[in-house]
Amino acid sequence: xxxxxxxxxxxxxxxxxxxxxxxxxxxxxxxxxxxxxxxxxxxxxxxxxxxxxxxxxxxxxxxxxxxxxxxxxxxxxxxxxxxxxxxxxxxxxxxxxxxxxxxxxxxxxxxxx
Amino acid sequence: xxxxxxxxxxxxxxxxxxxxxxxxxxxxxxxxxxxxxxxxxxxxxxxxxxxxxxxxxxxxxxxxxxxxxxxxxxxxxxxxxxxxxxxxxxxxxxxxxxxxxxxxxxxxxxxxx
Numbered sequence: 001x002x003x004x005x006x007x008x009x010x011x012x013x014x015x016x017x018x019x020x021x022x023x024x025x026x027x028x029x030x031x032x033x034x035x036x037x038x039x040x041x042x043x044x045x046x047x048x049x050x051x052x053x054x055x056x057x058x059x060x061x062x063x064x065x066x067x068x069x070x071x072x073x074x075x076x077x078x079x080x081x082x083x084x085x086x087x088x089x090x091x092x093x094x095x096x097x098x099x100x101x102x103x104x105x106x107x108x109x110x111x112x113x
Numbered sequence: 114x115x116x117x118x119x120x121x122x123x124x125x126x127x128x129x130x131x132x133x134x135x136x137x138x139x140x141x142x143x144x145x146x147x148x149x150x151x152x153x154x155x156x157x158x159x160x161x162x163x164x165x166x167x168x169x170x171x172x173x174x175x176x177x178x179x180x181x182x183x184x185x186x187x188x189x190x191x192x193x194x195x196x197x198x199x200x201x202x203x204x205x206x207x208x209x210x211x212x213x214x215x216x217x218x219x220x221x222x223x224x225x226x
Contacts, residue, residue, distance in 0.1 A: 030212060033214055035215075042204055042220050045217075092211070098169075099212075100169070106155070
């Protein structure tokens with residue numbers, strides 16, 4: 001089963017509205033990362049939040065992490081049509097020599113002009 | 114920096130042919146990752162290298178797949194012989210280390226007919 005699961009799978013909003021995407025995971029993590037992927041392109045790293053951090057900001061992006069609930073959320077404020085993309089969370093787990101970044105299946109965001 | 118550079122961008126080949134995908138990571142990044150992305154299975158890690166040494170190749174589907182990193186600035190992923198089910202987008206990514214965010218290349222879209 002997936003370590004990281006994004007919710008919702010798809011989201012459609014109007015330009016100017018806020019978009020919130022959630023990610024849940026199962027095991028303890030070292031950090032959690034959010035990426036964006038535009039259609040036909042590679043993934044772009046947005047924010048990395050470490051397990052001892054609770055909130056991080058980058059421009060219009062705000063990421064929260066609740067390790068007790070094993071969940072994270074990505075908030076995009078004042079969305080623009082250019083924010084239309086798929087958004088993935090990835091959890092970095094480290095157990096001895098086993099280090100892995102495990103990906104969810106993504107949330108598809110459509111921002112309508 | 115030009116980012117992670119992958120070639121070719123598109124490859125169409127016949128079943129049974131050998132396919133070689135190439136990647137140039139960002140200078141100074143010690144970790145390099147090969148991923149495969151399909152609609153059905155999402156993003157799958159095939160193999161990752163740290164300091165040019167393969168660390169985890171458990172995601173390589175079968176013996177038809179092989180990857181090399183002869184030096185810090187170049188890696189190849191080879192499929193021989195190729196099969197239609199190998200059709201996917203293959204991404205290369207690099208990072209300063211496994212705990213850091215990744216920079217992805219633009220991907221190679223492989224179609225095996």
